[in-house]
Amino acid sequence: MLNCVKINRENIIKNLKRIRNMTPLICVVKDDAYGLGIENILPVLYNEGERYYAVAFFEEASEIRKMYEDVNIIILNYTEEEKLHEAVKDKIEVSVFSMLQLHRYIEILGDKIPELGIHIKFNTGMNRLGFDIEETPELCRIISENNLQVKSVFSHISNSENIENTEKQLEKFENITNLLKKHEINYGFRHISASPALFQYTGKYNFDFSRVGMAIYGLEPLSKDTGLEKCISIESKIINIKNVKKGEYISYGENNRLEKDTAVGIIPMGYAQGIQMQIENKGAYALINGKKAPVIGEVCMDMLLLDISGIENVNLLDSVVLLGKSGNEEITLRDISKWTSTIQDDIITKISKKIKRIITQGELWKK
Numbered sequence: 001m002l003n004c005v006k007i008n009r010e011n012i013i014k015n016l017k018r019i020r021n022m023t024p025l026i027c028v029v030k031d032d033a034y035g036l037g038i039e040n041i042l043p044v045l046y047n048e049g050e051r052y053y054a055v056a057f058f059e060e061a062s063e064i065r066k067m068y069e070d071v072n073i074i075i076l077n078y079t080e081e082e083k084l085h086e087a088v089k090d091k092i093e094v095s096v097f098s099m100l101q102l103h104r105y106i107e108i109l110g111d112k113i114p115e116l117g118i119h120i121k122f123n124t125g126m127n128r129l130g131f132d133i134e135e136t137p138e139l140c141r142i143i144s145e146n147n148l149q150v151k152s153v154f155s156h157i158s159n160s161e162n163i164e165n166t167e168k169q170l171e172k173f174e175n176i177t178n179l180l181k182k183h184e185i186n187y188g189f190r191h192i193s194a195s196p197a198l199f200q201y202t203g204k205y206n207f208d209f210s211r212v213g214m215a216i217y218g219l220e221p222l223s224k225d226t227g228l229e230k231c232i233s234i235e236s237k238i239i240n241i242k243n244v245k246k247g248e249y250i251s252y253g254e255n256n257r258l259e260k261d262t263a264v265g266i267i268p269m270g271y272a273q274g275i276q277m278q279i280e281n282k283g284a285y286a287l288i289n290g291k292k293a294p295v296i297g298e299v300c301m302d303m304l305l306l307d308i309s310g311i312e313n314v315n316l317l318d319s320v321v322l323l324g325k326s327g328n329e330e331i332t333l334r335d336i337s338k339w340t341s342t343i344q345d346d347i348i349t350k351i352s353k354k355i356k357r358i359i360t361q362g363e364l365w366k367k
C-alpha cells in the first residue's frame with residue numbers, strides 16, 4: 001500500500017471517555033465520520049455503548065441503520081421528500097428547519113406524519129438553518145394540529161470563543177424553549193453545544209446532550225490546546241529519489257529554483273489524494289526516519305516533492321509521515337492547517353476516499 005490513513009482506536013476511546021465525563025453525547029459521524037470511514041468508527045463507538053448518532057445525509061443514516069437496529073440516527077442536513085417514507089420505516093429521524101420544508105413534509109407523508117421523528121432546529125445567530133423565534137407560535141400550532149413527533153429542539157453556536165455572542169445565542173435558545181413550554185409543546189430534549197462550546201464552557205451549556213464530532217477524533221476544538229489524544233496519521237512512501245543540481249527548476253513552472261544541490265524524494269500523493277496545493281512555499285514538511293523533509297515545488301496531481309538532502313540513508317519505498325509521529329518529531333493537524341490556511345476538518349475530509357483507512361489498536365501507530 002503506497003498511501004494510507006491510520007486511525008488509532010485506543011485514542012478515540014480515550015477521547016470518548018473524556019467527553020462522556022463532561023456530557024451525554026450524540027456522536028456526530030457526518031460526512032463519513034469526518035472522512036475516517038463510518039465502517040471504521042461506528043463499531044468503536046457502538047462497542048463503547050454509544051447509541052445516538054448524527055449524520056449529514058439520508059444515505060449515511062441508511063448505512064448506519066443496516067449496521068445497527070438499536071441506535072437513534074439524526075439527519076442534520078436536508079432530507080429529500082422522496083426519502084421520507086423510508087425514514088419512517090427505518091426509524092431515521094430528520095431535522096426540520098423551515099416552514100416551507102415542514103409544510104412539504106406534512107403534505108408528502110399525509111396521515112403518516114406523526115410517525116416521523118423530528119428534530120426542530122432554531123436559528124439563534126448562525127443564520128444558516130433554523131426557525132426564527134418569531135415563527136415559534138405558528139410552529140407550535142402546526143406541531144399540535146398535525147400531532148408531530150418532536151424528538152428534540154436544537155440550535156448551533158457560530159463562534160464559541162466569542163463569549164458575548166454565545167451568551168446571546170443561549171438566551172435566545174432559552175426564550176424559544178420557554179415559548180414552546182408556554183404553548184404546552186412536548187419538545188423532547190434540548191441540545192446546542194458541539195465540541196467547541198463543550199470544551200470552552202466545560203459543561204455549562206450542555207442541556208440534555210452535546211453533539212460532538214471533532215473532539216472524538218482528536219481534532220482540537222479551540223484555539224488553545226485541550227490535550228485531546230491524536231487519532232489520525234497519514235503515511236506515504238518514497239517512490240523515487242533524484243539528485244538535482246543547484247540552479248535547476250523543480251516541479252511545474254519556473255517558480256521554484258534550487259539554491260543548492262538537492263536530493264529530491266518523490267511520494268505518490270498530490271492534490272487528487274487530498275494534499276492541498278496551498279502548502280507550496282509555506283514551510284511545510286513531511287517526516288522520514290524522524291527527520292523533517294521540506295515540501296518543495298508545486299504540488300502535482302498525484303505526486304509531491306520533498307527535499308531529503310538532510311536525511312541520511314533514504315531508500316526507495318521508505319515510509320513518509322505526512323500527519324502524525326516519526327521518531328521525536330510530529331506533524332499535527334494544526335501544523336497542516338497553518339500551512340494550508342484551512343481548518344482541521346477540511347484537511348481530513350478532503351483526503352481521497354480511495355486511500356485506505358486502517359484502524360489500529362495502537363501498536364501500528366507507535367512504530
Ligand SMILES: *Cc1c(COP(=O)(O)O)cnc(C)c1O
Pocket residue numbers: 028030076156193194195196211212213214215221
Ligand atoms: C458538525 C456539526 C456538529 C459537530 O461539530 P464538532 O465541532 O465537530 O463537534 C454539531 N452540530 C451540527 C449542527 C453540526 O453540523
